[in-house]
Amino acid sequence: MKFSKIYIGLLFGxxxxxxxxDETTPSIETPDTYTFTRDGASxxxxxxxxxxxxxxxxxxxALKVETNSEEALLSMYNHQEGEADFSDADLNASDKxxxxxxxxSADFYSDNATDAAAIKTQIDTWIGNQHDEVFPxxxxxxxxxxxxxxxDGTSTRYVSAEGVEYNQVIAKSLIGALLxxxxxxNYTSTAVLDAGSNIEDNDANVLAEGKTYTNMEHKWDEAYGxxxxxxxxxxxxxxxxxxxxxxxxxxxxxxxxxxDAFILGRAAIVAKDYTVRDTQAEIxxxxxxxxxxVRAVHYLQGGKALLESQEYGSxxxxxxxxxxxxxSLQFTRKPNTxxxxxxxxxxxxxxxxxxxxxxxxxxxSSTTLDEISNKIVDAFDLVLAEAAL
Numbered sequence: 001m002k003f004s005k006i007y008i009g010l011l012f013g014x015x016x017x018x019x020x021x022d023e024t025t026p027s028i029e030t031p032d033t034y035t036f037t038r039d040g041a042s043x044x045x046x047x048x049x050x051x052x053x054x055x056x057x058x059x060x061x062a063l064k065v066e067t068n069s070e071e072a073l074l075s076m077y078n079h080q081e082g083e084a085d086f087s088d089a090d091l092n093a094s095d096k097x098x099x100x101x102x103x104x105s106a107d108f109y110s111d112n113a114t115d116a117a118a119i120k121t122q123i124d125t126w127i128g129n130q131h132d133e134v135f136p137x138x139x140x141x142x143x144x145x146x147x148x149x150x151x152d153g154t155s156t157r158y159v160s161a162e163g164v165e166y167n168q169v170i171a172k173s174l175i176g177a178l179l180x181x182x183x184x185x186n187y188t189s190t191a192v193l194d195a196g197s198n199i200e201d202n203d204a205n206v207l208a209e210g211k212t213y214t215n216m217e218h219k220w221d222e223a224y225g226x227x228x229x230x231x232x233x234x235x236x237x238x239x240x241x242x243x244x245x246x247x248x249x250x251x252x253x254x255x256x257x258x259x260d261a262f263i264l265g266r267a268a269i270v271a272k273d274y275t276v277r278d279t280q281a282e283i284x285x286x287x288x289x290x291x292x293x294v295r296a297v298h299y300l301q302g303g304k305a306l307l308e309s310q311e312y313g314s315x316x317x318x319x320x321x322x323x324x325x326x327x328s329l330q331f332t333r334k335p336n337t338x339x340x341x342x343x344x345x346x347x348x349x350x351x352x353x354x355x356x357x358x359x360x361x362x363x364x365s366s367t368t369l370d371e372i373s374n375k376i377v378d379a380f381d382l383v384l385a386e387a388a389l
Contacts, residue, residue: 028267029270036267044224045221046221054230055096056174073130079091081095105181106186108331108340110191119177123173130167134160147160152314156313157316160360162355163359163361164355168323169327171324172237172295175292176328178226179238183226184285188265188285194216195215199216201216220265220266227262228262241291249389250383251386261280262280282335282336285334289332289341292328293382298389299319299322301373316361319361326347326354326372327347327351330343342379356368
């Protein structure tokens, strides 16, 4: 639901109400859409996020072209300015890349370089596995213990000897490691929003040099851009799955809750109300984290059912997506804490357990898939049957 004014007293209750009947509670003017201007010019900017979303789309497509070299794929992930890694000249000219923003948030990784490096290396490894294990057997029939192609209805899936679609694991892992981590643990973090003189500058409407926005406004925009900075043809993967979860009748409204929190949080920055801003950040963290959890359970449970009916192509596709969303759980954020719902060690154990049986996904344990699904729903206070839809 969109609104023109949000009254602080209504949002936060009597504890934030004025102590005097003669005093009024201030209001925050909010637009219906994420549109903010100053002196007739837009103050919204997230071009860097749009660039990375476009790069991610090209990388995803390239991982399904068996003639691509490993060097070319890794270069798309770790693009260097001016290199001809993409079909789009603007992307080639950019100084942005995906790898530098993977596991790179201020709150989770500024003091944890070891884990940050290991996560980046894991993405590199999966890219290498796609090239080394799957590409050489692109036209062979997959079977237990042998990489190759396998039918999934009218589609064809290309899997490792363990039945893993590495391109799906990579794509869904980057939803957490890149998109969610930057949103939840970086750009909506007080460590970033309030860095340096940002509060004083925002209070005084001091703009970034040569720009129409304050630094604080821009940081919030950058969080917004990782969700909404794509195009209709190539949206952010995170926006796509926010829509999928919103389409589940048990979570209808989650898309509006996230968008409304972004709009109100930005309006609160304009109004210099950092309490409201931070409350909206917590709403965003809770709901985007929930999206990742719901999709993890959805794919694990869907893959389990397909495996039991021996629909292997569809099962491997779902379970590979599930593996990626499980990996992304380490980048979620419990509201009002500095902690993820699951640690790196915990999600890596989940990943290993799913693939633990001989030939990996070909013989994945239904019991294990249920156990992991139940741990996720318990941590997020969800209902298994609802999340699995």
